[in-house]
Amino acid sequence: xxxxxxxxxxxxxxxxxxxxxxxxxxxxxxxxxxxxxxxxxxxxxxxxxxxxxxxxxxxxxxxxxxxxxxxxxxxxxxxxxxxxxxxxxxxxxxxxxxxxxxxxxxxxxxxxxxxxxxxxxxxxxxxxxxxxxxxxxxxxxxxxxxxxxxxxxxxxxxxxxxxxxxxxxxxxxxxxxxxxxxxxxxxxxxxxxxxxxxxxxxxxxxxxxxxxxxxxxxxxxxxxxxxxxxxxxxxxxxxxxxxxxxxxxxxxxxxxxxxxxxxxxxxxxxxxxxxxxxxxxxxxxxxxxxxxxxxxxxxxxxxxxxxxxxxxxxxxxxxxxxxxxxxxxxxxxxxxxxxxxxxxxxxxx
Amino acid sequence: xxxxxxxxxxxxxxxxxxxxxxxxxxxxxxxxxxxxxxxxxxxxxxxxxxxxxxxxxxxxxxxxxxxxxxxxxxxxxxxxxxxxxxxxxxxxxxxxxxxxxxxxxxxxxxxxxxxxxxxxxxxxxxxxxxxxxxxxxxxxxxxxxxxxxxxxxxxxxxxxxxxxxxxxxxxxxxxxxxxxxxxxxxxxxxxxxxxxxxxxxxxxxxxxxxxxxxxxxxxxxxxxxxxxxxxxxxxxxxxxxxxxxxxxxxxxxxxxxxxxxxxxxxxxxxxxxxxxxxxxxxxxxxxxxxxxxxxxxxxxxxxxxxxxxxxxxxxxxxxxxxxxxxxxxxxxxxxxxxxxxxxxxxxxx
Numbered sequence: 001x002x003x004x005x006x007x008x009x010x011x012x013x014x015x016x017x018x019x020x021x022x023x024x025x026x027x028x029x030x031x032x033x034x035x036x037x038x039x040x041x042x043x044x045x046x047x048x049x050x051x052x053x054x055x056x057x058x059x060x061x062x063x064x065x066x067x068x069x070x071x072x073x074x075x076x077x078x079x080x081x082x083x084x085x086x087x088x089x090x091x092x093x094x095x096x097x098x099x100x101x102x103x104x105x106x107x108x109x110x111x112x113x114x115x116x117x118x119x120x121x122x123x124x125x126x127x128x129x130x131x132x133x134x135x136x137x138x139x140x141x142x143x144x145x146x147x148x149x150x151x152x153x154x155x156x157x158x159x160x161x162x163x164x165x166x167x168x169x170x171x172x173x174x175x176x177x178x179x180x181x182x183x184x185x186x187x188x189x190x191x192x193x194x195x196x197x198x199x200x201x202x203x204x205x206x207x208x209x210x211x212x213x214x215x216x217x218x219x220x221x222x223x224x225x226x227x228x229x230x231x232x233x234x235x236x237x238x239x240x241x242x243x244x245x246x247x248x249x250x251x252x253x254x255x256x257x258x259x260x261x262x263x264x265x266x267x268x269x270x271x272x273x274x275x276x277x278x279x280x281x282x283x284x285x286x287x288x289x290x291x292x293x294x295x296x297x298x299x300x301x302x303x304x305x306x307x308x309x310x311x312x313x314x315x316x317x318x319x320x321x322x323x324x325x326x327x328x329x330x331x332x333x334x335x336x337x338x339x340x341x342x343x344x345x346x347x348x349x
Numbered sequence: 350x351x352x353x354x355x356x357x358x359x360x361x362x363x364x365x366x367x368x369x370x371x372x373x374x375x376x377x378x379x380x381x382x383x384x385x386x387x388x389x390x391x392x393x394x395x396x397x398x399x400x401x402x403x404x405x406x407x408x409x410x411x412x413x414x415x416x417x418x419x420x421x422x423x424x425x426x427x428x429x430x431x432x433x434x435x436x437x438x439x440x441x442x443x444x445x446x447x448x449x450x451x452x453x454x455x456x457x458x459x460x461x462x463x464x465x466x467x468x469x470x471x472x473x474x475x476x477x478x479x480x481x482x483x484x485x486x487x488x489x490x491x492x493x494x495x496x497x498x499x500x501x502x503x504x505x506x507x508x509x510x511x512x513x514x515x516x517x518x519x520x521x522x523x524x525x526x527x528x529x530x531x532x533x534x535x536x537x538x539x540x541x542x543x544x545x546x547x548x549x550x551x552x553x554x555x556x557x558x559x560x561x562x563x564x565x566x567x568x569x570x571x572x573x574x575x576x577x578x579x580x581x582x583x584x585x586x587x588x589x590x591x592x593x594x595x596x597x598x599x600x601x602x603x604x605x606x607x608x609x610x611x612x613x614x615x616x617x618x619x620x621x622x623x624x625x626x627x628x629x630x631x632x633x634x635x636x637x638x639x640x641x642x643x644x645x646x647x648x649x650x651x652x653x654x655x656x657x658x659x660x661x662x663x664x665x666x667x668x669x670x671x672x673x674x675x676x677x678x679x680x681x682x683x684x685x686x687x688x689x690x691x692x693x694x695x696x697x698x
Contacts (some may be wrong), residue, residue, distance in 0.1 A: 003495075003527040004550055004581045013584035016408045033403050042399040045594070050391040053566035053598075054382050059365045083432055084570075086587050091359055095357055112588065119443060119585060132429055146352075178352040202352055210405075211611075215594035217402035219432075232353045236468060237363035238435050239461065244566035245394070249402075260543060 007121055007292075010260055014115040017298075020315055026340050029315040031155070031185075031292050033214035035266065035334070037249075038259040041215065044252035048245055052128040057244035059232065064251045068222055071254055073195050080234060081242045081250075085184050085208035085221035089116055093146060095236045096120035096178050101146035103188050108292065108323055109135045109151045110182065122167040128323075133159035141172045148173060151182040153189045155321065156329040158288030163193045179228075180204045184221075185290035187212025187264055188271070192240075206228060209293055212264055213253045220250040267291050271332045277342045278330075281349050292331045300349055301324050308348045314341055350552045363464045369664055375689050377680040379662040380641050381503070382536075382563035384615065384683070386598075387608040390564065394602035397594055406593035409583065413591075413600045417571055421543050421605055426576045429583060430591045430599075434533050434557035434570035437536045437582075438465055439497060441553065445527050446471035446587045451493035455485050457672055458500045459531065468556025477672075482508035482635075490521045495549070499576050500531040502538045505668065505678040508638030511662055512542045519549040527578075529553045533570075534639035536613055536664060541668055546573055552579060561613055562602045569599040613681055618639050619683045626691045627679075630698050649698055 017030035036042075061081035069076045082088040082292045093116045096105050102118050107126040109208065117124045125143045127136040140148050152170070153160045164235050166240065183205050186192040194204045203223040206218035221232060242250075253260070275293055278285045284296030297305055306318035306328060317329040332338065351358050381512035385391075386512045397483045403509045410430035418425045431437040445450050452466050456475035474492045476485040482503065489497050499518070502509045532554050537539040545552045554573040559565035569591065572582060591599075602609070624642055627634045633645030644653055655667035655677060666678040679690070 001524055002581075003493075003578070004444055005450060006449055008581060008584060011584060016405070016588050019405060019407070021469050027404070032405065036400040036401065037402050041402075045394065045397065046400055048394065050394050051385040053386050053390075054375075054384070054563040056368060056379055056381065056565045056566070058368070084586065084589060086589065090587060095353055098354055098470070099353060121447070146354075163694070177350055214403040216405045216603075219406070219589055222471040229352070232351075232357060235357060235360060238432065238439060239363050239365050240433060240568055241567040243432075243592070243595060245598075246592060249594075288462065323450055 002334040007130065008048050011115070011118045014015055014112050015339050018315065018319055023312060026314040026337045028332065028333050028337065028341060029317045030218050031211060032292070032329045032339060033263065033267065034290065035212055035214055035263050037214040037219040038057060038253045038256040040259070041111055041249050041253035042254040043114050045245065045247045048248050052244060053142065057240055057242065057339060059240055059272065061068045061242045061247045064222070064247050064254070066137060067251045074194070074197065074224060075227070076102065077230060078166065078197060078224055080225070080230050080237065081247070082221045082222040082237065083224065083241045084207050084210065084219040085182070086112060086221050087237070087241060088206050088221050089113070091233050091236050093117060093120045095233055096147040103146035104140055104143035105149040105151070106140070106154070108156065110155050113149060127249070129157070133157050135161045135165050135169060137165070140169065144326060145177055145195065147178045149180045149182060152186070152193070153185045155185060156294050156317070158290045158291070158294055160189050160289035163191055164279055166193050167196055167200065170196060170203050174200070176344065178202050178204060180206060182206045185211055188267060188291050189289040199227055199317070201226055201258060209253060214251065214258060214263065215253055217247050218249055220246050234285060239276050267268055267310065269288055269331050270335060270338055274330070274332060274338045278345070292329055295328045295330055302328050305345070305348055309341070309344055312344050314344055358419050360464070360467045363434055363461050363634045365398040367664065372664060375663040375682060375686045377682050377686065377690060378562060378666045380562055380639070380680045382612065382616065383642065383686060384563055384612050385564040387602045387605040389605040389608070390602035393597045396593065397597050398426060401593060406589055406591065406596060407529070408589055410591045410596045413596050413603070414569070416600045416604050420606060420617050421573055422571060423543070423546065424576070427546060427571050427573055429572040429574070429579050429586065430596070431572065431586065432568045432590045433559065433568040434531070434555050435461060436586070437555050437572050437588060438462070440563070441529050442466060442469045442471065442583050444582055445496040449645055452496045452498060453492035455489065455503070456498070457505065457670065462498060478506070482506050484510045484514050484518060486514070486518050486521065487516065496528055496529060498531060498571040500533070501542070502638040504533045504534065504639065505673065506637060507639045507643050507667050508640060509538050511636035512540055512545065514528035515542050516545055516549065519545060519552050521558060523549065523551055527551050527553060529555060531555045533557040535562060537616060537640050543554055543573055546575055550575055556597050558599050558602060559611060563612065564599065564602055567595050569595050616681050619684060619687055621660045623679070623687045623691070625642060627694070630694060641678055644677045644679055646675055646677065649675050652698055658690070658693055661693050663693055671689050
């Protein structure tokens with residue numbers, strides 16, 4: 001006899017990427033930023049008065065909302081702080097979806113979406129991307145979903161859809177569906193959809209401090225959306241979903257746009273170099289607008305390459321999923337890390 | 350036209366206790382600990398390597414699980430780390446309840462339960478406490494709930510039910526319902542139900558680092574439960590629900606049992622003193638096993654007393670709820686804070 005709901009018993013939980021420990025490891029498997037967080041974020045931790053922890057934090061993370069609003073040229077009430085971007089995904093599934101209100105998204109994409117849908121007992125419609133990863137707008141609109149999610153740039157493809165295309169989709173969904181644009185990787189893209197929240201009543205932008213701001217360990221993400229949408233999401237979030245130390249640290253990090261941009265440029269430069277190097281080895285690599293690349297192993301067994309790399313303490317991500325069984329997702333590391341990967345791959349291939 | 354589910358539109362969000370800012374405020378309204386966190390927790394923050402934040406945290410908070418298991422004489426797989434105790438409440442509602450599986454609890458109690466139930470579209474049965482706050486076991490068993498919650502010690506009454514009584518309830522619910530024992534305030538009680546998890550397959554204990562460990566601002570709570578229950582809850586929690594800084598800080602705090610006990614004893618001594626002082630003023634105060642007391646204003650208007658105190662920058666909690674309209678919930682402060690409250694009340698009453 002189980003005490004759990006049937007859907008919980010039947011489901012498998014989400015499996016986070018393998019977290020190897022130890023020194024001398026080249027960790028390119030979970031899309032973390034290889035550079036440290038902003039010195040101002042470090043200062044915020046150092047200067048934080050631990051006595052303040054005896055008090056509850058700001059329920060809405062006001063100081064972060066103000067800073068983020070400034071950075072994005074919106075108002076603080078357009079911002080919702082969340083315990084990582086994943087917390088926002090959970091909040092959105094609970095706000096918009098249930099057994100009678102399904103979700104739709106192009107795929108393959110972030111593998112957490114179907115897990116969260118299952119928890120909410122909501123059906124999902126995954127519309128397969130065409131080989132050029134263009135937006136499958138018609139089937140998304142026709143799906144009748146209460147929530148459409150577009151991960152842009154998309155993981156694990158690294159592909160990018162122009163904001164103008166997404167705007168057209170939002171307009172077609174107006175009055176029918178919320179459009180959640182998962183911009184977890186937008187820091188590394190040529191453009192983003194933030195301006196849409198002033199034009200489209202049904203758009204929510206997801207942002208993360210994990211990638212561009214090197215704060216995956218802090219768990220801090222946020223939504224940018226029209227005010228009435230933010231007000232609704234606030235009813236669904238946990239009362240105090242972000243902690244006081246995280247609010248202070250994330251606020252300092254997002255305020256330091258100079259460091260952030262410099263860091264992002266370094267990742268992008270290495271992305272170009274790594275892409276070229278892998279193409280030279282006859283791997284099939286699309287241009288990426290993220291901090292990772294998806295490499296197709298046309299002349300070799302991707303699973304075997306993954307294992308051979310792991311034996312040398314170089315970790316990349318291999319998904320045993322349809323459409324991805326011949327590919328490796330490789331996070332952009334530092335120059336040194338990428339060099340080690342390139343050297344190892346040259347021997348393996 | 351709303352994009353939200355109907356139940357979200359219809360519901361009111363939870364309203365956290367008022368968080369006054371400014372110096373010279375006596376804040377006795379949200380059951381925070383008046384003393385600072387453990388010096389070892391402070392050291393953990395100071396010694397934390399911020400560079401580590403670029404990596405994702407341990408998905409299960411392993412280091413906290415190990416330490417907490419040691420403290421409670423259970424195994425690490427009996428522990429689930431959560432983003433505050435509220436995160437665990439959310440996880441439990443999502444694990445056990447839905448439109449066909451309702452929740453039951455004695456009341457009045459923690460006002461978040463019905464809000465979380467509403468989010469999960471699940472009905473709630475609130476069984477009124479008798480005036481002696483004894484456990485209403487029969488109606489709880491007969492409610493047919495999928496999840497029974499007993500807040501013990503209870504808020505806002507401060508009352509306590511003996512573990513032997515709760516064990517009998519767990520036995521009667523076996524094979525039918527999960528029993529969630531919300532021990533957020535157990536650090537200040539004479540006993541607790543942790544040993545039950547070795548005897549009862551259907552018991553989950555909720556613990557919080559907010560009260561006894563002075564870490565309300567950190568958002569850290571945990572479940573203690575049989576291993577297969579913990580395994581199920583892990584499927585429902587967010588993939589990385591506790592952050593690396595919080596794991597390190599909470600681990601250090603729970604490890605420092607000496608400081609913790611000393612701190613708890615100080616609160617309990619002040620609780621006795623404040624209880625006696627308020628009784629002298631003809632307020633009706635039950636013995637409390639928490640870090641707050643519930644004071645009945647038999648000869649005065651509780652709402653007016655609340656306002657008069659607030660004017661003097663002394664904040665207590667007043668619930669405009671049935672059965673509570675003549676009462677004030679007062680958090681135990683430092684000796685100085687309690688003295689200020691006593692002086693102010695003497696003038697007002």
